[in-house]
Amino acid sequence: MEEIREIIDGCIRGEKRSQDRLYKKFSSLLFGICLRYTKNRMEAQDVLQEVFVKIYNNIQTYHNDGSFEGWLRRIAVNTSITNYRKNLKHAYQEDVDDLVRMKDEPMMVEDLEFTAEEMMTCIQNLPTGYKTVFNLYVIEGFMHKEIGDMLGIDVNTSKSQLSRAKTYLQRELAAISKIKMPAR
Amino acid sequence: MSDERIFTQVKASLYNFSPEVPEAAYKGMRRKLWMSNFTRLSATRFNMWYLLLALAGGTAVFAYNFNESASAESPRMNENPTFIAVPATINEIASENAGSTSCSTATTSACCSSAKAGPSATSCSNHHESADNSISAQATDRVKEEAIVSTPVLIAEEDQVIEASNEGVMPEVEVVNPTIQQRKGKSWPVYVPKDREPKKD
Numbered sequence: 001m002e003e004i005r006e007i008i009d010g011c012i013r014g015e016k017r018s019q020d021r022l023y024k025k026f027s028s029l030l031f032g033i034c035l036r037y038t039k040n041r042m043e044a045q046d047v048l049q050e051v052f053v054k055i056y057n058n059i060q061t062y063h064n065d066g067s068f069e070g071w072l073r074r075i076a077v078n079t080s081i082t083n084y085r086k087n088l089k090h091a092y093q094e095d096v097d098d099l100v101r102m103k104d105e106p107m108m109v110e111d112l113e114f115t116a117e118e119m120m121t122c123i124q125n126l127p128t129g130y131k132t133v134f135n136l137y138v139i140e141g142f143m144h145k146e147i148g149d150m151l152g153i154d155v156n157t158s159k160s161q162l163s164r165a166k167t168y169l170q171r172e173l174a175a176i177s178k179i180k181m182p183a184r
Numbered sequence: 185m186s187d188e189r190i191f192t193q194v195k196a197s198l199y200n201f202s203p204e205v206p207e208a209a210y211k212g213m214r215r216k217l218w219m220s221n222f223t224r225l226s227a228t229r230f231n232m233w234y235l236l237l238a239l240a241g242g243t244a245v246f247a248y249n250f251n252e253s254a255s256a257e258s259p260r261m262n263e264n265p266t267f268i269a270v271p272a273t274i275n276e277i278a279s280e281n282a283g284s285t286s287c288s289t290a291t292t293s294a295c296c297s298s299a300k301a302g303p304s305a306t307s308c309s310n311h312h313e314s315a316d317n318s319i320s321a322q323a324t325d326r327v328k329e330e331a332i333v334s335t336p337v338l339i340a341e342e343d344q345v346i347e348a349s350n351e352g353v354m355p356e357v358e359v360v361n362p363t364i365q366q367r368k369g370k371s372w373p374v375y376v377p378k379d380r381e382p383k384k385d
Binding site for chain 1: 193201202209212
């Protein structure tokens, strides 16, 4: 805790050494968040860079009223949502493609343990709209109303997108489990 | 697999998921941070706005100095009344035709008028020659007027001309570049190539 306070004070003073320490300490965690909201590692890198620029420029606004890690996470999520909004023009086409695929019956997933990388791959393959709603609801823990306000969509749209995301994810996980089964 | 189980498993796997960050991300972040600081309005550090301010100030000073020097270099163009044009070559022509002046006056003489009335041409042949001279003098005047406009001229200041006429010696005169003509109502000269005829207004 003392170390974090020291890093924050150094960053407020604009010290490069403190900025680098902050980057080393939290870049992996924030990169994981960015990966969940983006399509590939390159896009995630871009978002991560913007996240750190925002952190360094606004670190003086952080007061010790909450977890510093939570504050960083929130910046990463907000920046990812901004990035999602920028790329909204491509979202419609993906959704139409997905509707065609959704006609298939969802497959039952066996009780298998999936690694984080496998989960990440499945989530990254989700269409952008589903992925964003799924991340916000399941991992960040927001309510549908909050998600609707954040993304500028209706509550029912948020619910339906979550449902479709779940179906889509089950299909993807089932495909992975099929590959895993012979290995057992 | 129920919804709850899927969500729990996904959250447990991904909430603290921390993959390795590529090296290039750090360099890109530093570049973006520098750019952000450079474009941000801040009084405490050097940034784009200071640079723009300095550039604008420099440009204004340069433009002011340039205008000052330009107006200082070309005062003569705006002060035409102090100069007079003396067509030297035409003066010479006029002096050669000095007799024609007397001849033109001679045309009004009684002798010549009587000659017009019908006397024999032989009795007044001198006066007829004088009459021819008067016609050529009028033509010379026209040429002189045109020449003032179109030919290269020698220019001297009025005072110098007056002094010189008193002393009986012409002063050294300044030769104006024949390829530069002053434009009517404009403050700078127009360059006319030597191989081209000057434009007549």
